[in-house]
Amino acid sequence: MTRKLTIFLIAAVMAVAFMGAVAISFADVPETITIDKAQNKKPPVVFPHAAHAKDNDCTVCHHKDEGKEEKRSCFECHGKDENIPDPSVMSAKENPFHILCRECHKEKGQGPTKCNECHKE
Ligand code: HEC
Ligand code: HEC
Ligand code: HEC
Ligand code: HEC
Numbered sequence: 001m002t003r004k005l006t007i008f009l010i011a012a013v014m015a016v017a018f019m020g021a022v023a024i025s026f027a028d029v030p031e032t033i034t035i036d037k038a039q040n041k042k043p044p045v046v047f048p049h050a051a052h053a054k055d056n057d058c059t060v061c062h063h064k065d066e067g068k069e070e071k072r073s074c075f076e077c078h079g080k081d082e083n084i085p086d087p088s089v090m091s092a093k094e095n096p097f098h099i100l101c102r103e104c105h106k107e108k109g110q111g112p113t114k115c116n117e118c119h120k121e
Pocket of ligand 1: 037
């Protein structure tokens with residue numbers, strides 16, 4: 001084996017080990033989440049999750065997981081019961097993401113409020 005290849009292999013192993021460590025320490029708060037359940041209708045929304053989790057209490061969004069270590073996916077409930085705001089309706093007032101995300105951005109005058117600022121092609 002050449003010296004160069006050996007160095008390359010060591011570097012590759014270290015890179016993988018490092019990525020593993022990072023993945024573990026941030027496991028509880030995903031960095032970015034692509035919300036794409038409706039991608040057949042609108043481009044997926046790339047959500048900077050960790051930045052929002054730094055600025056807000058988890059339960060602002062994970063509103064049914066107060067005091068719980070675990071944070072569940074919105075889709076575990078939303079879209080499964082007619083009494084819960086349905087993520088598959090296109091409405092500013094009824095889609096849970098439009099209510100939560102867009103309303104806060106409007107209120108704060110910060111963050112995207114126009115369709116194609118969230119649903120980027
Ligand atoms: C602040 C971000 C944000 C803005 C602004 C926004 N949306 Fe969305 N929208 C979302 C998210 C998140 C979802 C859930 C996406 C998914 O499940 O793929 C969604 C879902 C949708 C859906 C799928 C629901 C359905 O009908 O099945 C449509 C259509 C949609 N949005 C249209 C729009 C339109 C039109 C606008 C502008 C009037 C808009 N959105 C503005 C974040 C946003
Ligand atoms: C501004 C809203 C918001 C805040 C604040 C927030 N989250 Fe999230 N989080 C989301 C959304 C939206 C998802 C995507 C859920 C989905 O795909 O159904 C998510 C997903 C997650 C997931 C993955 C859940 C799964 O199984 O799909 C975890 C874990 C998580 N968040 C933890 C946290 C923790 C811990 C905090 C606080 C430190 C936090 N979140 C703060 C909105 C938020
Ligand atoms: C364990 C089930 C469950 C989970 C998980 C859940 N929700 Fe909900 N959500 C509900 C129920 C039930 C309602 C109806 C009103 C209520 O009971 O709070 C609701 C209502 C809402 C509303 C409407 C509030 C209003 O003012 O009308 C929004 C917005 C919302 N959820 C967003 C989310 C988002 C975003 C997530 C994921 C980060 C999420 N929910 C996760 C069950 C859930
Ligand atoms: C409680 C308030 C609040 C909620 C809820 C919220 N946001 Fe935001 N969001 C903000 C603020 C404030 C900013 C501007 C932060 C900044 O630029 O530093 C922002 C910025 C953003 C940006 C732009 C980031 C950038 O780098 O330009 C995106 C995309 C975004 N939000 C998507 C979402 C989505 C999708 C949701 C719902 C799942 C959501 N937000 C829920 C407050 C909120």
